[in-house]
Structure formats: C-alpha cells, structure tokens
Amino acid sequence: MTVRFHIHGAVQGVGYRRFAEREAQALQLAGWVRNEPDGSVSGEVEGSEAALAVFRARLAEGPAFAAVGRLDWEALDVRSSLPSPFQILR
Numbered sequence: 818m819t820v821r822f823h824i825h826g827a828v829q830g831v832g833y834r835r836f837a838e839r840e841a842q843a844l845q846l847a848g849w850v851r852n853e854p855d856g857s858v859s860g861e862v863e864g865s866e867a868a869l870a871v872f873r874a875r876l877a878e879g880p881a882f883a884a885v886g887r888l889d890w891e892a893l894d895v896r897s898s899l900p901s902p903f904q905i906l907r
Contacts, residue, residue, distance in 0.1 A: 818863065818864065818865070818866055818869060818892060819861065819862070819863045819892070819893040819895065819896055819899070820861065820862050820863070820869055820873075820890060820891065820892050820893065821859070821860075821861050821890075821891045821893055822859065822860055822861070822862065822873075822876060822888065822889065822890050822891075823853075823857060823858075823859045823888075823889040824857060824858045824859070824876060824879070824885055824887075824888050824889075825857045825885075825886045825887040825888075825889075826857075826879075826883065826884045826885045826886030826887065827882075827883060827884040827886075828856070828857065828858045828879065828883050828884075828885060829852050829856050829857075829858065831879075831880060831881075831882040831883045832880045832882065832883075833858050833879060833880055833883050834850050834851070834852065834858060834905045835880075835905070836879065836880040836883075837850040837858070837860065837876060837903075838850060838903055838904065838905050840872060840875045840876070841862060841872060841902075841903035842902045842903050844864065844868040844871060844872055845864065845868065845902075846862050846863065846864040846868055846869070846872060846903050847862070847863045847864065847899040847900060847901035847902070847903060848860055848861050848862035848863055848899045848900065848901075848903045848904075849861060849899065849900055849903065849904050849905070849906045850903070850904075850905055850906065851905065851906040851907070860906075861893070861899055862899070862903065863896070863899045873888070873890055876888055
C-alpha cells in the first residue's frame with residue numbers, strides 16, 4: 818500500500834523529518850519526506866497496512882517539540898518505486 822501524507826502545524830525546525838525517517842526505517846517502510854515552502858512537511862510512504870497504521874499514529878504525535886495541527890493521509894491507487902530505506906529529500 819502506498820500513501821501520500823501532509824503534516825501541518827509547527828513541524829519545521831523541530832526535527833520532524835528526522836523523526837519521520839527514524840520511525841519509517843524502524844517499521845521497514847520505503848518512501849521519502851520533505852519540507853514544503855508553506856512550513857508544512859509532506860511525503861510518500863509504502864508498506865504493509867499494519868506498519869502504515871503505526872506510522873500514521875506516530876506522525877500525528879510527532880517529535881517532542883513539534884505541534885501537529887493536521888495530518889492529511891491519502892491512499893494512492895498505484896504502487897510506485899519509492900526509495901528504500903525511507904529517506905529525507907532536500
């Protein structure tokens with residue numbers, strides 16, 4: 818299963834991308850995460866439904882200094898070739 822996610826709130830400058838990378842790699846998920854110009858963070862992730870459910874819950878919580886306002890989560894119909902292991906795009 819492949820998912821596109823978008824996190825809004827105070828999520829830049831607080832280690833959010835590194836947090837997402839660590840969590841995804843611990844769950845053996847493929848994909849990427851990046852900062853967006855509007856101050857949000859987005860990415861795509863691929864893995865089992867069970868691992869994605871855990872990852873989604875962790876993204877919603879975020880690292881200690883983040884304040885997640887909203888998490889958009891959209892399942893994609895196509896399976897893409899995402900980087901593995903999960904990585905930060907700059």
